[in-house]
Amino acid sequence: MDAIETQLAELKSQIDALKAGAPENKLAMVVFSGDMDKVLAAFVIATGAVAMGMDVVMFFTFWGTPVLRDKNKSVGGKDMMGQMFGAMLPKGPDQVKLSKMNMGGMGTAMMKSLMKKKNVSSLEEMLALAEELGVRIFVCEMSMDLMGFKHEEMIKYKHLGFAGVATFLQEAQTSKVQLFI
């Protein structure tokens, strides 16, 4: 009898361990790209995932970082490289360009008007929708530092945080789906 009870207890603890390690109904996404088309795809997937009942967490890193800058905010106190990156990289979702057929901005402008005509949401609209749906966004602290961006110049977004790779991996490990865009 005792043996059965010990076995049961052992099984129970094993099940608990399995449960703790089981992935949640969650999507963890890295947004590495700063191209309009790719970031748009990332947001379509993110908001679609919420509709499917998933938790969604996005990690913006490298070229994805400037997409989350606020075009109406400017901060001083940057060094020369920081100023240069600040000036050369897009400032917010409105300024990002297509990965193909940009044609000096003409292609991007055409795509934007086409999207409007076809009722496809713009990047700004997708960002607002993601915020409303509770999509969490983390910005890579290392990219921020590398490009000389400051926290104060990023967009206002309810579920915004700053983090490193360990935060992403911890989220990814407990997610059913992981994507790199």
Next chain:
Amino acid sequence: MSDEIKVAKVLDLKGLACPMPVVKVSKGIKEVAIGEIVEAHTSDPGALTDFPAWAKTSGNEIVKTDQQDKVVKFYIKRKV
């Protein structure tokens, strides 16, 4: 046939592009009680495969699909 189905809420999703139809239907279904039916109208061709996928994943049930010209009507029963 369709008057056998008692609809609690009608969602007009015509003209909306991906991912809006599923985003809106996932919100809309929460506005009716479990067991009630939402009727969603969409003109997004992707919805024909997307709505069943959404329903399966979210645990709801499409009780009827009515495809007319360019508009598809889904009758979705809230199960969860």
